[in-house]
Amino acid sequence: xxxxxxxxxxxxxxxxxxxxxxxxxxxxxxxxxxxxxxxxxxxxxxxxxxxxxxxxxxxxxxxxxxxxxxxxxxxxxxxxxxxxxxxxxxxxxxxxxxxxxxxxxxxxxxxxxxxxxxxxxxxxxxxxxxxxxxxxxxxxxxxxxxxxxxxxxxxxxxxxxxxxxxxxxxxxxxxxxxxxxxxxxxxxxxxxxxxxxxxxxxxxxxxxxxxxxxx
Amino acid sequence: xxxxxxxxxxxxxxxxxxxxxxxxxxxxxxxxxxxxxxxxxxxxxxxxxxxxxxxxxxxxxxxxxxxxxxxxxxxxxxxxxxxxxxxxxxxxxxxxxxxxxxxxxxxxxxxxxxxxxxxxxxxxxxxxxxxxxxxxxxxxxxxxxxxxxxxxxxxxxxxxxxxxxxxxxxxxxxxxxxxxxxxxxxxxxxxxxxxxxxxxxxxxxxxxxxxxxxxxxxxxxxxxxxxxxxxx
Numbered sequence: 001x002x003x004x005x006x007x008x009x010x011x012x013x014x015x016x017x018x019x020x021x022x023x024x025x026x027x028x029x030x031x032x033x034x035x036x037x038x039x040x041x042x043x044x045x046x047x048x049x050x051x052x053x054x055x056x057x058x059x060x061x062x063x064x065x066x067x068x069x070x071x072x073x074x075x076x077x078x079x080x081x082x083x084x085x086x087x088x089x090x091x092x093x094x095x096x097x098x099x100x101x102x103x104x105x106x107x108x109x110x111x112x113x114x115x116x117x118x119x120x121x122x123x124x125x126x127x128x129x130x131x132x133x134x135x136x137x138x139x140x141x142x143x144x145x146x147x148x149x150x151x152x153x154x155x156x157x158x159x160x161x162x163x164x165x166x167x168x169x170x171x172x173x174x175x176x177x178x179x180x181x182x183x184x185x186x187x188x189x190x191x192x193x194x195x196x197x198x199x200x201x202x203x204x205x206x207x208x209x210x211x212x213x214x215x
Numbered sequence: 216x217x218x219x220x221x222x223x224x225x226x227x228x229x230x231x232x233x234x235x236x237x238x239x240x241x242x243x244x245x246x247x248x249x250x251x252x253x254x255x256x257x258x259x260x261x262x263x264x265x266x267x268x269x270x271x272x273x274x275x276x277x278x279x280x281x282x283x284x285x286x287x288x289x290x291x292x293x294x295x296x297x298x299x300x301x302x303x304x305x306x307x308x309x310x311x312x313x314x315x316x317x318x319x320x321x322x323x324x325x326x327x328x329x330x331x332x333x334x335x336x337x338x339x340x341x342x343x344x345x346x347x348x349x350x351x352x353x354x355x356x357x358x359x360x361x362x363x364x365x366x367x368x369x370x371x372x373x374x375x376x377x378x379x380x381x382x383x384x385x386x387x388x389x390x391x392x393x394x395x396x397x398x399x400x401x402x403x404x405x406x407x408x409x410x411x412x413x414x415x416x417x418x419x420x421x422x423x424x425x426x427x428x429x430x431x432x433x434x435x436x437x438x439x440x441x442x443x444x445x446x447x
Contacts, residue, residue: 062408089379093409111379127380131327131354153289160292167329167353 007034007053009142016055023050025214026079028072028105029086031056032139033113036176036204037086040211048215049084052076056143060151062091066099073103084214086207088112108210113137116206117174132169134195138176141186149192161194171195174202224251229258233269240273240301241280243293248301262308263315270301271343278340278428288332295336302342315345318438321363322373323351325384330377333407333427337373340427341434346371357388364392364401370438373430374420376407386418393419402437404430 007017012031019038020026029037031053041049054068065087073083085100085107100107110116114135115123140147149155152164171193173186183199190197224247227235232251239247248270255265277294280286286294320341324334331353338348349367351359364372376382385405392398398419405420415423421437424430 089409091377091379091409093379093382093411093414095411124380128327131381132329151287153287153292157289157293160289163292163296163332167331 006038009139010146012053012139013056013143013146016053018052020050020052020076020079022047024048024080025050025082025084026076027051027084027086027211027214028069029053030059030090030113032059032137032143033086033207035139036207037211040204040208044212046211046215049211050080056139057147059090059147063095065090065092066096069096070099070103073105084108084211086211088116106214108207110206113207114172114174116210117176117202117204118200119202119205130172132167133172133198134165134168134170134193136171136173136186136189138179138182141173141182141189144185144189148189154192165193165195168193168195171197173197173199175199176202176204225254229255229260233272236269237273237276240270240294240297241277243290243297245297245300248297249304252301252304256304256308261314262305262312266302266305266309266314266343270298270305271340274298274340274343275428278426282426282428291336292332295339298343299339302339306342316347317345317435318370319347319349319367320371320373320434321349321351321360321367321369322371322375323355323360323363324353324375324377325381325388326354326356327384328376328378328381329353330407331375333377334373334375336427337375337406337424337430340431341373344431344435346434357384357391360388361391361395361397364397369401370441371402371404371434373404373406375405376410379409382407382410382414383418385420389419402434402441404433404437406430 011017012034016031025048027037027049029051034053037051052072054072058065058068069085083105085105087096088108088110089096090112108116110120114137117137153160171190178201187197222235224232236248236251252265274294277286277291281291322334322338324331338350341348349363351363374385374388376385389403403420404422404424405415406424410423412423422433424433
């Protein structure tokens with residue numbers, strides 16, 4: 001089994017990263033999932049899976065995700081026969097699914113990463129009553145300022161908070177790891193957004209079960 | 216002591232003031248917009264001209280620069296807040312002076328969805344363009360939409376969704392309208408970040424609108440067409 005050093009969050013957010021080795025299948029994933037995928041690879045000895053992460057900040061412009069995924073597939077076609085896209089719909093309104101179908105590659109099901117961490121079926125049930133929740137994962141807690149606070153302009157104009165979050169009631173932190181420091185930080189994020197706080201230890205959820213079938 | 220370069224709005228000519236208002240709107244300067252609106256009212260401008268020549272024209276520039284990636288959501292929201300402040304002053308005067316009316320719209324975010332930034336921008340720009348707007352707010356069931364159509368008799372129904380999981384509810388509303396034989400009575404416009412033209416067509420909407428400016432232009436076009444049909 002080959003160990004890969006944990007990549008830097010800023011690089012995963014801004015540029016993405018190529019963590020390819022000798023695998024036969026390339027996972028094309030959101031940078032926000034890099035740590036979790038690498039952990040699962042290590043735990044399960046999935047050396048057949050290589051990883052190419054796209055910048056997590058693409059989520060600020062979801063309409064750019066399908067083209068970025070397509071470019072990654074085309075760039076690596078000469079090296080890999082098989083690809084698996086580790087994005088959910090992620091606000092693309094079905095366009096990523098359509099792009100993957102066109103490219104002949106599979107992708108993970110569900111609307112967002114926070115749905116498959118919770119379990120897509122369970123999340124869909126909860127969504128009927130929990131639609132006033134704002135979700136953070138481990139990565140989003142760590143990158144809260146970079147991916148949420150500053151892009152929404154709240155560092156410069158905090159008075160916009162009510163326009164963005166006035167209809168939300170709580171922040172749900174879906175913890176992949178049991179990390180008290182992240183718990184503390186997530187609670188502070190909830191305070192900054194003016195929301196009540198709830199922590200759920202989800203672990204890797206459907207991410208683990210889906211990746212186990214890629215082989 | 217006042218800054219030498221400080222602009223005294225009341226000392227500007229009308230043309231200069233209109234351009235300055237467009238700049239101030241672009242920069243999201245709410246107090247300056249309120250001051251300038253009051254200056255133009257005092258100079259005898261009609262509320263309709265202030266609305267269209269200063270506020271709507273300024274917001275159209277903001278919208279275009281947002282579409283082109285020059286401005287981002289926070290700047291658009293600040294500009295919208297400034298426009299809203301100006302409209303707050305103008306709205307009662309517009310009713311008194313009888314500004315031209317383009318039509319009526321009922322708009323709301325669909326069931327299970329609480330996102331309203333885009334919807335609020337559309338409602339504001341539609342009002343700015345002379346439409347009467349009834350905003351149903353967020354999390355609207357099909358029953359609530361139908362009730363509003365029945366009581367308000369609008370020309371247009373606007374539906375908004377931000378989530379991939381909630382956008383299919385627009386089809387539920389449109390299908391229910393069809394079942395009840397109501398669909399042809401209304402222009403149905405849909406919008407929201409994950410939507411696209413193909414989705415709008417697939418669910419049976421009249422049009423998908425990618426932003427507030429497009430919503431206004433599309434609404435004007437459809438309403439004019441509807442009126443032409445009625446006059447044939």
